[in-house]
Amino acid sequence: MDFSEQLFERAKKHIPGGVNSPVRAFGSVGITPRFIERAHGDRIFDADGRNYIDFIGSWGPMILGHDHEDVAEAVAESIRDGLSFGAATEKEVLMAELICEIVPGIEMVRMVNSGTEAVMSAIRLARGFTGRNKIVKFDGCYHGHSDSLLVAAGSGLMTQGMPDSAGVPAGCTNDTLSAVYNDAESVRKLFGANPDEIACVIVEPVAANMGVVCPKEGFLQELRDLCSANGALLIFDEVITGFRLSLAGARGFYDIVPDLTTFGKIIGGGMPVGAYGGRREIMERVAPVGPVYQAGTLSGNPVAMTAGLAVLETLRDTPHFYEDLNAKGDRFFGEIGRIVAAAGVPAQVNHVGSLGSVFFAAEPVVDYVSAKKSDTARYADYFKYMLDNGIYLAPSQFEAMFLSAAHTEADLARTLDLIRAYVNAM
Numbered sequence: 294m295d296f297s298e299q300l301f302e303r304a305k306k307h308i309p310g311g312v313n314s315p316v317r318a319f320g321s322v323g324i325t326p327r328f329i330e331r332a333h334g335d336r337i338f339d340a341d342g343r344n345y346i347d348f349i350g351s352w353g354p355m356i357l358g359h360d361h362e363d364v365a366e367a368v369a370e371s372i373r374d375g376l377s378f379g380a381a382t383e384k385e386v387l388m389a390e391l392i393c394e395i396v397p398g399i400e401m402v403r404m405v406n407s408g409t410e411a412v413m414s415a416i417r418l419a420r421g422f423t424g425r426n427k428i429v430k431f432d433g434c435y436h437g438h439s440d441s442l443l444v445a446a447g448s449g450l451m452t453q454g455m456p457d458s459a460g461v462p463a464g465c466t467n468d469t470l471s472a473v474y475n476d477a478e479s480v481r482k483l484f485g486a487n488p489d490e491i492a493c494v495i496v497e498p499v500a501a502n503m504g505v506v507c508p509k510e511g512f513l514q515e516l517r518d519l520c521s522a523n524g525a526l527l528i529f530d531e532v533i534t535g536f537r538l539s540l541a542g543a544r545g546f547y548d549i550v551p552d553l554t555t556f557g558k559i560i561g562g563g564m565p566v567g568a569y570g571g572r573r574e575i576m577e578r579v580a581p582v583g584p585v586y587q588a589g590t591l592s593g594n595p596v597a598m599t600a601g602l603a604v605l606e607t608l609r610d611t612p613h614f615y616e617d618l619n620a621k622g623d624r625f626f627g628e629i630g631r632i633v634a635a636a637g638v639p640a641q642v643n644h645v646g647s648l649g650s651v652f653f654a655a656e657p658v659v660d661y662v663s664a665k666k667s668d669t670a671r672y673a674d675y676f677k678y679m680l681d682n683g684i685y686l687a688p689s690q691f692e693a694m695f696l697s698a699a700h701t702e703a704d705l706a707r708t709l710d711l712i713r714a715y716v717n718a719m
């Protein structure tokens with residue numbers, strides 16, 4: 294037994310499934326997870342001294358690469374001033390000013406501690422602002438684990454949503470309606486069947502939690518128009534896409550302005566941070582100025598703000614950052630597409646900029662139903678091959694690959710060689 298295996302055995306005794314978040318257990322690829330000791334650049338190092346080229350990047354936050362010097366130094370300095378005060382600090386002001394400066398259309402922002410909290414709060418605010426109860430979400434989009442968003446896929450179309458987890462009362466999902474990603478018509482029908490009842494439509498502008506599924510041309514604009522026409526708020530869940538596709542996230546990349554936006558992941562630079570923001574008239578409904586209650590003992594924590602600020606300032610101040618990163622993504626995922634096409638294997642490569650997925654599916658993946666047709670046993674086999682060869686991919690067919698500024702051309706070339714070897718042997 295290697296040390297990771299020993300740790301996993303011990304972990305399972307006192308932590309459910311041995312992990313603090315389910316996907317880390319490697320359940321869908323059927324092997325023991327690696328325990329990670331440290332990370333630097335585009336590499337992570339496990340408890341057994343092996344290192345891997347990392348395509349998870351902590352599920353997105355490490356867009357600059359691991360252990361970035363400026364971020365690490367800023368955090369170390371901040372820690373010396375104390376860890377938390379439970380009182381207002383200048384860093385929160387700087388963070389709010391920076392977000393409003395770099396994300397057009399956001400006039401006010403509230404900091405929270407996770408993406409889940411950001412989305413849960415934004416939904417409450419949308420309901421409080423519109424005085425309506427129903428919400429629309431898309432099958433296959435993930436918005437954290439709050440009760441009203443844990444809805445079984447496909448269950449809510451024209452009917453009431455069914456909980457997708459034990460412990461969620463049906464009462465919590467009754468008002469959650471499900472729509473089909475990339476199908477604006479399915480949303481139009483829900484508005485037709487529920488006139489003046491829908492508070493908001495929430496969407497991942499690029500879906501990245503069923504593998505990466507790109508929005509079809511015009512889809513996001515149709516959602517914008519439908520929400521405006523029906524008095525509902527459009528919420529972009531930019532927990533993954535925020536500060537990744539462009540400095541202004543997916544809204545900048547696709548030039549669509551939602552009413553509310555949620556952030557997480559990159560905004561904390563690796564610390565537990567989330568945020569939600571939007572127009573002043575909406576955000577001023579939040580307590581203490583408005584009647585929508587939302588609070589947090591550690592919200593806006595000074596060390597977490599320091600990490601997030603250091604990352605966002607670096608992103609803002611690095612010339613051509615997004616041009617370079619997105620071009621790297623276009624080259625890398627474009628090359629994977631050519632490799633699988635040349636090998637003639639049933640695989641689809643979806644990507645936008647530095648986010649991408651390889652689906653072992655015969656048909657294009659455009660929504661949850663087509664994503665679910667992927668061969669997950671094949672993915673598990675591919676995952677193991679890559680891991681054995683020093684490449685750390687998402688341990689599930691339905692998670693994204695994340696590129697960072699720290700991925701070197703040599704490491705990407707090595708990854709492509711391994712993918713070529715794998716698919717040629719398929």
Ligand SMILES: *Cc1c(COP(=O)(O)O)cnc(C)c1O
Pocket residue numbers: 406407408409410412435436437438497502530531532533557558567
């Ligand atoms: C990760 C994620 C969340 C949840 O964020 P946590 O910080 O894990 O609570 C919400 N929405 C999207 C789109 C995500 O990818």
